[in-house]
Every structure is written in C-alpha cells, then in structure tokens.
Amino acid sequence: MNIAVIGTGYVGLVTGTCFAETGNHVTCVDIDENKVNRLQNGEIPIYEPGLDTLFDRNTRQGRLTFTTNLAEGIKGAEIIFLALPTPPGEDGSADLSYVLGVAGDLSKIITEYTVIVDKSTVPVGTAEKVHALLAENLSESLFDVVSNPEFLREGVAVEDFMKPDRVVIGTESARAREVMGRLYEPFVRQGNPIYYMDERSAEMTKYAANSYLATRISFMNEIANLCERVGANVDMVRLGMGSDTRIGKRFLFPGVGYGGSCFPKDVQALAKTATEYGYDFNILNAVMGVNTKQKQILSQKIIAHFGGSLNGKTIAIWGLAFKPNTDDIREAPALTIIEELLEAGADIKAFDPEAMDNVKAVFGSRIQFVEEQYEALIGADALAVITEWPVFRSPSYKVLKELLSQPVIFDGRNIYDPKTMAAEGFYYDSIGRNT
Numbered sequence: 001m002n003i004a005v006i007g008t009g010y011v012g013l014v015t016g017t018c019f020a021e022t023g024n025h026v027t028c029v030d031i032d033e034n035k036v037n038r039l040q041n042g043e044i045p046i047y048e049p050g051l052d053t054l055f056d057r058n059t060r061q062g063r064l065t066f067t068t069n070l071a072e073g074i075k076g077a078e079i080i081f082l083a084l085p086t087p088p089g090e091d092g093s094a095d096l097s098y099v100l101g102v103a104g105d106l107s108k109i110i111t112e113y114t115v116i117v118d119k120s121t122v123p124v125g126t127a128e129k130v131h132a133l134l135a136e137n138l139s140e141s142l143f144d145v146v147s148n149p150e151f152l153r154e155g156v157a158v159e160d161f162m163k164p165d166r167v168v169i170g171t172e173s174a175r176a177r178e179v180m181g182r183l184y185e186p187f188v189r190q191g192n193p194i195y196y197m198d199e200r201s202a203e204m205t206k207y208a209a210n211s212y213l214a215t216r217i218s219f220m221n222e223i224a225n226l227c228e229r230v231g232a233n234v235d236m237v238r239l240g241m242g243s244d245t246r247i248g249k250r251f252l253f254p255g256v257g258y259g260g261s262c263f264p265k266d267v268q269a270l271a272k273t274a275t276e277y278g279y280d281f282n283i284l285n286a287v288m289g290v291n292t293k294q295k296q297i298l299s300q301k302i303i304a305h306f307g308g309s310l311n312g313k314t315i316a317i318w319g320l321a322f323k324p325n326t327d328d329i330r331e332a333p334a335l336t337i338i339e340e341l342l343e344a345g346a347d348i349k350a351f352d353p354e355a356m357d358n359v360k361a362v363f364g365s366r367i368q369f370v371e372e373q374y375e376a377l378i379g380a381d382a383l384a385v386i387t388e389w390p391v392f393r394s395p396s397y398k399v400l401k402e403l404l405s406q407p408v409i410f411d412g413r414n415i416y417d418p419k420t421m422a423a424e425g426f427y428y429d430s431i432g433r434n435t
C-alpha cells in the first residue's frame with residue numbers, strides 16, 4: 001500500500017518505519033527542512049533501540065522516503081497518518097492547531113478517496129473536527145477519518161508496534177475499516193485483536209489507558225510511602241498484590257513519579273475534558289497531586305539526611321532520562337530532583353548513558369556532567385539513582401565505597417537489595433522499603 005505519514009516526531013517516525021517494514025511504500029512529510037535533510041541522509045534524530053536497523057533497510061530499499069512537500073508526499077497515498085504534535089495549552093487542554101492546520105491543507109489537495117488517520121493523542125471529538133474541516137473543501141465520498149491511537153512505549157516502541165497487544169480502529173465507515181484492517185493484518189498474525197469501534201470510543205480508549213496506568217503508579221507510590229511509615233516492604237506487597245490475575249504484575253513499581261511526554265500530558269488533558277463536560281474526575285486530580293509530590297521524595301530524603309542543607313555537599317546522580325533506553329527528559333523526575341538539590345546548596349555530578357545532551361540544554365553549567373558513571377562518584381557525599389538503566393544494576397560495591405567520600409546511596413528505583421547494601425556497609429535508602 002502507499003502511505004503518507006505527516007509529522008516525523010517520535011510516533012511518526014516509528015509508525016512510518018514499521019509500516020515500510022511490512023512492504024508498504026511510506027513517505028514521511030515534515031515542515032522542518034533540517035530534520036528532513038538529516039533523515040534523507042540516514043540520520044535518525046531520536047534514540048530508539050532497534051529503529052536504526054529497520055530504518056536503514058527500508059530507506060536503502062526505497063520503501064521509506066522523506067519530503068517537506070505535503071502535496072508531493074501524499075501523492076498516490078491510500079492512507080494518510082497525522083502524527084503531529086499536540087502540546088498542552090496553558091489550560092492543560094491539547095493544542096490542536098497542527099492537526100487541524102494540516103487537515104485544512106489536505107482538504108485542498110486530495111483528489112482521490114483517502115483514509116485520514118489521527119495517530120496523535122487527541123481529545124475526544126477531534127476526529128469529528130478533522131472531518132468537518134475536510135468536508136469544507138472536499139466531497140464526503142473522497143475521504144474517511146479514522147482514530148487509530150498508538151500504544152507505544154519509548155524504548156520498546158518498535159517491538160510494541162510490530163507486535164501490538166491490540167489495535168484500536170475508530171471509524172464507522174466499512175470502507176475505511178477494510179483499508180485499515182488490510183494494513184494492520186501482518187501485525188496481528190499471532191491472533192491479537194483489532195477492535196473496531198466509533199471514533200469517540202477510540203479517542204477515549206487512549207486517554208483511559210494512559211490515565212489508568214498513571215493511576216496505578218500513583219497508587220503504588222502512595223502504598224510505598226505508607227509502607228515506609230508502617231514498617232512494611234513494598235517489594236513484597238507488590239508481589240503479593242500483583243499475583244492476583246485481576247491486578248497483574250506489570251506496572252506496579254513505585255519510584256520517583258511518572259514522567260515522559262505522555263502520562264503527565266494525557267492525565268491533565270483527560271481531567272480537562274471531564275471539566276469541559278461538567279464532570280469532576282476526582283481520581284485524576286489526586287493522581288496528578290500525588291505525582292507532583294512523589295517527584296520531590298528523593299530530594300527531600302537527601303536533604304533531610306544531611307540535616308536540612310546541602311551547602312558544601314556534592315551529590316552524584318545516575319540516570320537523567322524519564323526512564324531507561326531513551327534520551328527523553330520531558331517531565332523527567334530528575335529535573336525536579338536536581339532543581340531541589342541545587343536550591344538546597346548541593347553541587348551535582350551527573351551521568352546518563354543517553355540523555356546528558358538534553359539535560360545540558362536545561363541546566364548548562366549549573367551542574368557537572370561526566371562521561372562515565374563511576375567518575376560521578378569521585379569525592380561525592382552521596383549517590384542518587386534516578387533512572388533504572390541496566391548498567392547501574394550491578395555496580396562494584398568496592399569501587400563505590402572507594403570513590404564516594406561517604407558510603408551513602410539514595411535509590412529512587414529500588415534496584416539494589418537493602419540487606420546486601422547494609423552488609424556492604426552503605427547507608428541506603430530507597431522507596432517504600434525499610435532499611
């Protein structure tokens with residue numbers, strides 16, 4: 001099939017590349033000339049494991065191409081994906097100007113029947129708005145609008161795309177359902193379902209899924225905080241709870257709060273939608289409040305440990321990205337933690353395997369960056385682990401003790417065993433586990 005993907009951000013690039021991988025011809029369109037040039041030269045602007053192999057293969061074989069010219073990019077496309085940014089506006093609602101702007105442009109250049117797909121996370125009712133805009137200049141027989149939310153996790157996006165738990169296709173048009181079903185057929189060969197539904201339900205599914213996952217995390221963070229107070233161990237509680245198949249084991253890890261470009265934005269946007277419809281979505285307000293507090297937990301523990309001030313103290317930080325296997329620092333807890341530690345007077349030495357350039361752009365020379373994880377520890381008074389990159393999981397305790405000026409570790413992701421740490425002679429504090 002011939003496909004166009006408008007927007008070469010994270011979602012657009014993964015979507016375009018993975019569709020090319022199943023033999024489709026994909027043209028990715030972006031207004032950013034510099035980005036398109038880089039992509040044409042084989043340079044991928046994001047860090048996503050596994051994407052480079054697919055990208056190289058499909059660009060080499062001519063199935064994946066890039067352009068800044070919208071009319072040229074959509075020529076002959078049976079399906080056009082809109083993978084455009086929907087940043088939160090000042091009031092928390094998603095800004096639809098990019099999506100609606102492109103829909104308006106498309107209405108003037110489409111000449112044959114085309115399926116237009118909302119891939120970005122957009123508020124309930126957006127498919128109808130896109131439809132109305134297209135219909136201003138285009139006969140209704142020439143297009144259908146589909147809501148097809150993505151459920152990709154950064155760091156494992158290629159795997160999530162190639163083997164989705166489910167595909168959600170929101171449209172009541174039988175013709176569009178057939179086209180979309182044909183496109184996704186290679187991805188659901190193992191029997192995973194495609195759910196066909198109306199546009200509004202598809203749009204709502206995306207927000208409901210992300211908000212539910214964020215709720216799980218905030219709930220577990222509160223359980224962890226209570227575990228510390230009552231003398232329980234959240235690791236055990238998590239296992240005990242999670243083995244109930246109604247609850248499930250995944251996504252129950254307490255930590256330093258959720259970050260990233262999705263959960264914070266989507267929870268806020270769903271709460272806003274609820275308000276617009278006159279409904280007070282109480283749980284979501286609590287989820288956001290809990291997360292804001294949780295992002296401060298680790299810095300508060302550190303500041304308290306050193307008696308309320310970090311003047312003259314150096315804190316080593318391992319992990320800056322909002323989670324492992326990405327260079328993404330949007331809404332990353334590390335940013336909040338570093339800001340608080342700096343305010344308390346600390347000097348910071350930070351290391352992350354992929355995200356340091358992005359953090360440099362935020363903090364500049366206010367913190368020191370090191371090229372190797374152990375270098376951060378030299379002369380530091382404590383180590384704070386903020387992102388659970390695999391490379392931090394089995395450190396040499398001997399080297400840690402030699403390099404740190406005090407054997408003090410604050411673990412925001414519970415990656416070390418408290419008993420081992422005590423036996424090794426560390427002062428060790430983590431989340432929801434009494435040490």
Ligand code: UGA
Binds near residue numbers: 252259
């Ligand atoms: C999330 C969803 O998981 C995807 O399904 C969705 O498609 C995506 O948002 C999106 O809307 O685009 P992502 O933001 O890449 O994916 O990251 P997650 O792996 O979901 O992690 C989000 C945050 O929750 C991270 O800060 C992570 O550290 C935190 N988290 C996750 C926990 O604190 N505990 C957990 O048990 C799991």
